[in-house]
Amino acid sequence: MTTTNRIERHHYDVVVIGAGGAGLRAAIEARLAxxxxxxxxxxxxxxxHTVMAEGGAAAAMGNVxxxxxxxxxxxxxxxxxxxxxxxxxxxxxAKESPQRIWELETYGALFDRTxxxxxxxxxxxxxxxxxxAHVGDRTGLELIRTLQQKIVSLQQEDKANLGxxxxxxxxxxxxxxxxxxxxxxxxxxxxxYYRESGEFVxxxxxxVVLATGxxxxxxxxxSNSWEYxxxxxxxxxxxxATLINMEFLQFHPTGMVWPPSVKxxxxxxxxxxxxxxxxxxxxxxFMFDYVPDVFRKQYADNEAEADRWYKDPxxxxxPPELLPRDEVARAINSEVxxxxxxxxxxxxxxxxxxxxxxxxxxxxxxxxxxxxxxxxVDITKEPMEVGPTCHYVxxxxxxxxxxxxxxxxVRGLFAAGEVSGGMHGSNRLGGNSLSDLLVFGxxxxxxxxxxxxxxxxxxxxxxxxxxxxxxxxxxxxxRDTGENPYHLQQDLQAVMGDLVGIIRRxxxxxxxxxxxxxxxxRVAKVSAAGGRRYNPGWHLAxxxxxxxxxxxxxxxxxxxxxxxxGGHTREDFPAMDPKWRRVNLVCSLEGDAVRLAHKPLPRxxxxxxxxxxxxxxxxYLTDEELADFDALxxxxxxxxxxx
Amino acid sequence: MGTKRHFRVWRGDExxxxxxxxxxxxxxGEVVLDIIHRLQATEAxxxxxxxxxxxxxxxxxxxEINGMPKLGCMTRMSTFEENETVTVTPLRTFPVVRDLVTxxxxxxxxxxxxxxxAPPAGVAPGDYRMQQVxxxxxxxxxxxxxxxxxxxxxxxVRDHEENKQAFSGPRYFIRAAELDMxxxxxxxxxxxxxxxxxxxxxxxITKCCTEVCPEHIKITDNGxxxxxxxxxxxxxxxxxxxxxxxxxxxxxxxxxVTSASHSGAVHSSTAKGxxxxxxxxxxxxxxxAQAQSGVNWHREVPRPTVPAVDANGRLPxxxxxxxxxxxxxxxxxxxxxxxxxxxxxxxxxxQDKH
Numbered sequence: 003m004t005t006t007n008r009i010e011r012h013h014y015d016v017v018v019i020g021a022g023g024a025g026l027r028a029a030i031e032a033r034l035a036x037x038x039x040x041x042x043x044x045x046x047x048x049x050x051h052t053v054m055a056e057g058g059a060a061a062a063m064g065n066v067x068x069x070x071x072x073x074x075x076x077x078x079x080x081x082x083x084x085x086x087x088x089x090x091x092x093x094x095x096a097k098e099s100p101q102r103i104w105e106l107e108t109y110g111a112l113f114d115r116t117x118x119x120x121x122x123x124x125x126x127x128x129x130x131x132x133x134x135a136h137v138g139d140r141t142g143l144e145l146i147r148t149l150q151q152k153i154v155s156l157q158q159e160d161k162a163n164l165g166x167x168x169x170x171x172x173x174x175x176x177x178x179x180x181x182x183x184x185x186x187x188x189x190x191x192x193x194x195y196y197r198e199s200g201e202f203v204x205x206x207x208x209x210v211v212l213a214t215g216x217x218x219x220x221x222x223x224x225s226n227s228w229e230y231x232x233x234x235x236x237x238x239x240x241x242x243a244t245l246i247n248m249e250f251l252q253f254h255p256t257g258m259v260w261p262p263s264v265k266x267x268x269x270x271x272x273x274x275x276x277x278x279x280x281x282x283x284x285x286x287x288f289m290f291d292y293v294p295d296v297f298r299k300q301y302a303d304n305e306a307e308a309d310r311w312y313k314d315p316x317x318x319x320x321p322p323e324l325l326p327r328d329e330v331a332r333a334i335n336s337e338v339x340x341x342x343x344x345x346x347x348x349x350x351x352x353x354x355x356x357x358x359x360x361x362x363x364x365x366x367x368x369x370x371x372x373x374x375x376x377x378x379v380d381i382t383k384e385p386m387e388v389g390p391t392c393h394y395v396x397x398x399x400x401x402x403x404x405x406x407x408x409x410x411x412v413r414g415l416f417a418a419g420e421v422s423g424g425m426h427g428s429n430r431l432g433g434n435s436l437s438d439l440l441v442f443g444x445x446x447x448x449x450x451x452x453x454x455x456x457x458x459x460x461x462x463x464x465x466x467x468x469x470x471x472x473x474x475x476x477x478x479x480x481r482d483t484g485e486n487p488y489h490l491q492q493d494l495q496a497v498m499g500d501l502v503g504i505i506r507r508x509x510x511x512x513x514x515x516x517x518x519x520x521x522x523x524r525v526a527k528v529s530a531a532g533g534r535r536y537n538p539g540w541h542l543a544x545x546x547x548x549x550x551x552x553x554x555x556x557x558x559x560x561x562x563x564x565x566x567x568g569g570h571t572r573e574d575f576p577a578m579d580p581k582w583r584r585v586n587l588v589c590s591l592e593g594d595a596v597r598l599a600h601k602p603l604p605r606x607x608x609x610x611x612x613x614x615x616x617x618x619x620x621x622y623l624t625d626e627e628l629a630d631f632d633a634l635x636x637x638x639x640x641x642x643x644x645x
Numbered sequence: 646m647g648t649k650r651h652f653r654v655w656r657g658d659e660x661x662x663x664x665x666x667x668x669x670x671x672x673x674g675e676v677v678l679d680i681i682h683r684l685q686a687t688e689a690x691x692x693x694x695x696x697x698x699x700x701x702x703x704x705x706x707x708x709e710i711n712g713m714p715k716l717g718c719m720t721r722m723s724t725f726e727e728n729e730t731v732t733v734t735p736l737r738t739f740p741v742v743r744d745l746v747t748x749x750x751x752x753x754x755x756x757x758x759x760x761x762x763a764p765p766a767g768v769a770p771g772d773y774r775m776q777q778v779x780x781x782x783x784x785x786x787x788x789x790x791x792x793x794x795x796x797x798x799x800x801x802v803r804d805h806e807e808n809k810q811a812f813s814g815p816r817y818f819i820r821a822a823e824l825d826m827x828x829x830x831x832x833x834x835x836x837x838x839x840x841x842x843x844x845x846x847x848x849x850i851t852k853c854c855t856e857v858c859p860e861h862i863k864i865t866d867n868g869x870x871x872x873x874x875x876x877x878x879x880x881x882x883x884x885x886x887x888x889x890x891x892x893x894x895x896x897x898x899x900x901x902v903t904s905a906s907h908s909g910a911v912h913s914s915t916a917k918g919x920x921x922x923x924x925x926x927x928x929x930x931x932x933x934a935q936a937q938s939g940v941n942w943h944r945e946v947p948r949p950t951v952p953a954v955d956a957n958g959r960l961p962x963x964x965x966x967x968x969x970x971x972x973x974x975x976x977x978x979x980x981x982x983x984x985x986x987x988x989x990x991x992x993x994x995x996q997d998k999h
Contacts, residue, residue, distance in 0.1 A: 046695070047753060048791055049703045063771075104770035110762030110827070112780045112787060119774035137784065143702065144787060155761030167757055175753075198742050227697040260674065267700045371861075372700060375719050376676070488686035532691025535658065536743040539690035 009468070010203045014040040016450045017192050017207040019179050019234060022050035023142075023436060024419025025213030026149035027102075027443025028450070032211070033156055033171040035451035040205055041153070041173045042194070044214075044229045048150045051215055051227050052439065055142030056270035056368070057126055058134030059440070060433035061099035065120040070131040072096040073613050079434060080614075082128045082326050083396075083427020084568045085583055085622040086247070089606040090403035091425040095434070095441050102440035103135050109152040111144055113137055125275040125315075128326045128431040130300075139270050139368045145436055177203065179233070180544055181471040182210060182241040182415070185461030189241065189414035193471040197541065200534025202472060208460050209450040211406070212238060212399060212417040213443065217251075217556075219491075220549045221392035222499035223266045225257055231545040232552035234421035238399045239551060239596075242411035245589040246423040246601070248397035248552070249559035250569035252430055253504045255330035257391025259348035260377060266391040267376070269351060269369065271432045273386075274323040276365050277312055278353035280334070281385070282342035288349075289322035292333035296621045297325060328429050328568050331390040335504055338389065348389030354382055390504055396430055396569055397556070398423030400588060406446030407453070410590060414453060414461070418446040424586075428568025478543035484529030487543040494521055494549060502557050507573050511561040518554050525550050554596045555589040562587055562598055580624040608634050647672040648727065652680060654692065655734040658743045664732065671722050677733065678706050678717035681745070693744035701859055704792030708745050709734045714794040714857045736797040751802075752793050755813040759820050760838065763831040779828040786823035786868060788860045789816065795854035795864060801847045812844035815854035815864045821845075822868040836872050845872060 016032040018025045021043030032039040043050070062075040075096035080087055103121065107113070113135050114122040123132040137144040157167040164170070176197035183191040183204075191206040214234030218226025235245055256269040274280075282288050290308075293301045301322045302308035308321035323330070334349050343349055353362055359382035363370050366381070373379045373386060399417035400409040406422065408415040419439045426434065478487070501514035525547060530540035565579040566572050588599045611619070611631060619631060647670040656665045667688065669680050681694050696706040699718045706717035711725075711732050725731055739747035795815040801808050818839060825835035839845040850873075854864045862868070 045697055045703075045705065046749070049697050049705050051697070053703050053790070054698050054700070101770065104773070107773045108764045108770050110764075110824075110830075112775075112784055112827070115775055115777040115780060119776055122777075137787070140702070140788065143790065147787060147789075151761055154757055154759075157757060158761055198746070198748075227699065227703070229697065368702075375701065376721070377674070378721075486686075486690060488690060492686075530690065536693035536746050537691045538685060538693060 009472070010201065012040065012203070012205050014038050014205055014207040015454055016040070016209045016211060016447070017042065017205045018211045018213060018447070019192060019237070020044075020050070020211075020213030020215060020419070020421070021047060021173065021175075022052040022213060022215055022419065023145050023149060023439035024421075024443035024446075025050075025211070026146070026153060027440050028211045028213055028416075028418055028447030029171060030149065030152055030156065031444045031447030032451045033153075035448060037170075037451045037454060039171045040207070041171070042177050042179055042192070042205070043173060043175045044178050044197075044233075045176060045227075047173045047175045048146060050146055051230060052146045052436070053140075053143045054225065054227075054268065055145070055436050056139040056268065057272050057275075058124060058136030058141045058433050059099070059103055059145065059436035060126070060129060060133045060431065061103045061123075061135055061437050062096060062131075062133060063100045063103065063121060063123065063135070064131075065116055066123040066132040070133060072100075074130055075099075075133065076610070077613055078129050079431060080427070081618075082429055082431040082434075082568075084429060084578065085427065086250075086567065086586075086603065087427030088403050088424035088604065089610055090604065091442070092427075093610060094403060094445070095425060095438060098441045098444075099437035102437065102444065106145070106148050106440075109148045109155075111137075111148040113141075113144070124272060125324070126432045127271050127274070127324045127330070129433065134272075134433040136272075139272060139366055141436060145439075174203075178541065178544070179205075179237065180475050181467075182237050183463045183467045183471065184241060184412065185464065187242065187411050187413050188457075188461040189412065190461035191463045193468065193475075195475060195534075198536055200537065200540070202475065204463065204468065206460075206463055208457055209414045209416065209453050211446050211450050212408075212415065212421050213419045213446075214421045216395040216420045217549070217552050218392045218395070219545075220494055220498045220553045220556075221503070222495040223257065223390075224392040225254060225266050225268045226392070228542075231549045232395075233545065233548050234417065235398060235552045235555070236548035238408055238410075238412075238415065238417065238421075239555075239589070239591045241408075241415060242591075243408035243415055243417075244400045244410040245397060245552075245555055246400040246586045247428070247559075248395070248423075248555040248589055249563050249587060250396035250426075250428045250567075251392060251556065252327060252394040252396060252569045253331045253390040254393035255327050255334055255390055256351055256386075256388035257393070258373075258377065258387070259344070259389040260346040260387045267372070268391065268393065269386055269388050270366070271324075271327070273351060273353055273366060273369060274321075276353070277356040278351050279321070279323055279356065280330070280388075281350045281352055282337045283344055283350075284342055286342075288337055288342075289325070289330070289333055292329060292336070293322050293325065294329060296618075297329070301325060326429060326568075327432065328571070331504060332571060334388075334390055343389075344387045346387050346389075348387045350385035351388045352385035354380075354384055359383070392499075392503075394430055394435065395420060395556075396423065396426045396428060397559070400424065400586075401446075404445065405449035405453075406442055407449060414450075414457075416446040416450045416453075418442040422446075428570060475544060478528050478530040479532075479534065479540055481527065481529035482531075484527040485524055487528050487530060487539055487546055490521065490525055490528055490546055491542060491549070493524075494518075494546070494553065497521065498553055498556070502553070502560055505571050505573055506560050508561065511557055514557045515554070515561065518550065518557060522550055522554075551591070551596065558596055558598050559587040559589065578622070580622060580627075583622055584624070584627075608638075612638070650680075650722070650725075650727075651730045652684070653730060653732040654681075654684070654689075654744070656689075656692070656744050657741065659741055662741070662744075664734075673723075675722050676718055677708075677710055677715075677720040677722065677731065680722065680731075681717060681733070693742070693746045695746055702790060704790035704859070707736055707792045707794050707797065709736060709797075714797050716792060716794070716859050719859055736793070738797045738799070738803045739793075749793055751809055752791070752796055752814070752816060755817050755843075756820070759813065759817050759843070760824075760832060760835075762824060762827065765829045765831045768829070773829060775828045782826045782867075783823045783828075785862055786819040786826075788862055789819060790860055791816065792859060794857040794859065798853045798857045799848075800851065800853065801844075808844070808847065812847050813839075815848075815869065817843060818845060818848070818872065819862065819864055819868040822872050825872065836875050839872055845869070848873075 015037035016039045018029045019042045029041045062070045064070040079092045116122045124134045160169040161167045179192045179194035181193045212234035217232035218224035218230040258267045302319040311318040362382045406416045497517045501510040528543045530543040564575045565582040586601045588601045650671045652667045653664040697703040701719045736747045821839040852865045
């Protein structure tokens with residue numbers, strides 16, 4: 003009791019957990035709706051993983067090719083996600099992202115320009131037209147800085163009107179939430195600690211927006227930072243929400259594989275968009291051997307046509323280096339396994355022989371800088387060594403597409419950005435995540451605010467729940483017999499990387515589940531040396547619990563889904579199966595155990611499915627669905643004839 | 646393939662601490678941050694250190710490595726000799742929280758005080774039109790990853806806690822410059838604000854900030870100097886103000902430049918004929934000529950001289966082993982202030998006439 007009485011308490015209307023693009027955009031919206039808003043940031047303000055996004059933000063503004071529009075963007079997104087996307091999310095995303103990008107300019111963002119002064123847009127894998135608004139190759143930084151500065155400007159307004167910067171929106175930097183506290187089925191608050199002091203803090207709030215990003219730290223080779231431990235996924239599960247599509251993880255095809263210390267750092271896809279090609283150790287441009295049938299129509303089958311495309315995209319098919327990420331990742335994996343890889347276990351990405359040095363430095367400044375400083379490689383002179391790296395999780399909290407409200411038994415919980423699931427289906431297109439953050443960040447923040455307006459009374463935090471949260475958080479510090487959290491993390495990463503990685507097999511997945519169960523026992527007894535002040539060992543010990551439960555969801559769902567699709571490749575089921583396209587795998591928590599359920603995908607509205615060719619749909623849909631589609635088309639034809 | 650290397654890492658908190666010695670394995674291609682991580686995973690699990698992206702993009706792992714402010718993730722181990730001891734200490738300008746983590750809230754406070762972008766009235770979202778060449782100038786400053794190395798190295802605050810109140814630092818000067826150069830920013834007094842409220846005048850352009858910037862932003866040349874120059878035009882710079890004060894004492898009576906020092910100070914107007922100077926009554930022709938051309942902000946600043954080092958290439962005394970906080974007195978330990986009058990070598994122009 004005495005411990006809980008001394009805990010610092012704050013009252014807010016909306017608490018946003020996560021200070022990346024989605025979190026900041028949600029917070030801006032909640033504050034604009036007049037709600038008192040807290041932003042919880044695991045790192046310092048402005049350091050979120052969003053800064054790593056290099057390529058750009060996809061939005062069908064049509065600035066470079068006026069034939070682009072939301073329907074084309076919607077189609078590309080669905081195609082990229084292999085039709086497993088929540089169609090409504092893909093629709094909202096395609097429709098609203100241009101406004102969200104333009105809005106950033108009113109916050110002070112400075113995107114690269116076209117000749118006529120509009121926002122320039124670049125080509126990217128899987129997008130039919132040049133669509134990515136960008137700033138050199140540091141678009142993520144621009145986005146986070148712009149949102150950060152918008153929050154500062156709102157704080158300056160509050161200072162002018164109410165006398166305090168923090169009156170209506172406050173950033174709690176270096177603060178980690180370890181538990182959501184409920185009142186019945188309603189969110190009542192969030193409990194966590196300040197990293198600096200190790201002191202606990204309780205936020206009493208009826209609405210919580212999760213924007214915590216992904217789960218990459220459970221993998222050995224990853225582009226993700228230490229923060230990416232699946233906190234939001236786990237918090238949602240424990241609060242009674244559900245996760246979908248957890249088997250789908252995106253392995254970015256081109257992460258650095260040399261030097262070892264920077265293994266996993268991404269080489270932006272725009273290197274390929276600007277003319278970079280992939281070669282194996284024999285010097286062969288191998289991607290032509292890996293164009294799947296579904297993409298034959300859009301991708302060139304010879305070097306001459308592919309090279310013409312950069313200058314004349316209307317009359318030539320695209321180079322196969324720009325295939326969706328999973329295809330490229332799989333191709334690289336096959337080349338390396340066939341013994342045609344580089345000494346460091348990757349392949350060569352060559353831009354040096356394709357563009358003049360000045361042009362490379364101008365188009366890819368931070369890539370040039372990064373390779374020069376980290377690896378002492380001059381990308382204008384020699385090829386890069388790249389290979390697949392864990393990059394993004396498509397799966398996440400199952401949400402209502404319009405509001406971002408979490409499904410399951412909990413109310414008052416919202417999710418946006420990488421932590422939410424459904425939008426990207428089985429695979430995300432490059433550039434769609436920055437626009438996803440903005441579109442659904444805004445939506446979830448706005449809907450969290452309106453949820454409050456119809457709430458009759460503020461839920462209350464119970465003392466028992468609070469005490470239990472304190473006890474769990476302190477446990478690793480009080481044990482001195484358990485294992486070192488760093489070793490446990492390495493073991494977890496080994497299990498996930500080796501057995502639940504880019505290419506999966508039934509036996510290995512079953513093995514992984516056994517090992518995760520053993521790890522669960524060990525994690526329950528983890529101990530952290532040292533005190534409570536800025537103690538990374540303790541923080542990791544607490545994060546491990548989240549990483550473990552989320553890894554279990556991934557392994558379980560990966561074992562269940564007997565097909566290959568997007569970010570889930572089963573060696574024993576190499577083909578896509580239309581029957582599986584109709585199923586989302588939904589994870590929930592029953593006591594401590596992860597429960598898996600099948601759930602049918604929502605059915606696409608007629609005017610949306612009508613945007614596709616029958617021939618294309620034939621590759622994805624079951625015969626039954628195709629019959630429905632044909633009936634729909636003939637109805638429409640009849641109607642037209644009748645008019 | 647790893648070799649053992651000697652590391653010294655500062656461990657402690659606001660109550661004090663010291664350098665601790667570690668022998669750590671180092672492999673080919675690693676950076677200092679990898680070694681810190683290896684320490685955490687082995688002998689020092691509670692070693693506090695900030696990091697995020699590990700790719701030089703987030704600016705979290707700022708630290709001082711062998712006394713130089715750097716990003717841990719961008720400092721390759723191959724830049725040190727095999728047998729060289731690597732000393733890692735926290736940023737000196739900010740209060741220590743624990744080990745390598747410092748309290749950088751100073752920077753966030755200054756960020757909050759800097760007026761935000763003012764959108765142009767009557768331009769709807771989607772209707773913003775700007776040319777690439779115009780946005781590029783601001784884009785250079787928007788590359789800033791907020792590692793705060795420039796803030797840390799800036800001598801205006803590094804050894805002068807008292808200046809922190811009035812001085813925002815290089816990071817926020819380039820923020821002001823960025824907005825000043827933004828083609829559509831509706832606020833027109835960015836430079837004046839930088840001078841009057843951010844302490845731009847404190848900066849005397851030693852370019853240390855530019856030197857440590859991991860993004861290679863030309864903080865001084867492209868940000869601070871253009872703002873200073875234009876602000877000088879508008880008579881707000883203390884140097885110009887001082888010049889006009891000295892001038893008004895009447896020691897150089899040829900012209901009466903007072904408030905019209907815009908042309909007077911910088912462009913040496915010859916309104917009433919004859920030359921004038923704002924530098925006082927010097928008759929040295931070279932000084933006169935220098936004063937004529939105004940203050941040369943583009944002058945080449947001499948590089949700092951190398952300090953006297955011992956046989957190991959180290960300073961005989963490091964700050965960390967020194968027996969007090971902050972730098973020693975430049976006047977020597979045996980001098981106390983105020984000095985007794987007889988020790989002053991000052992001659993009064995009237996009273997001390999002989």
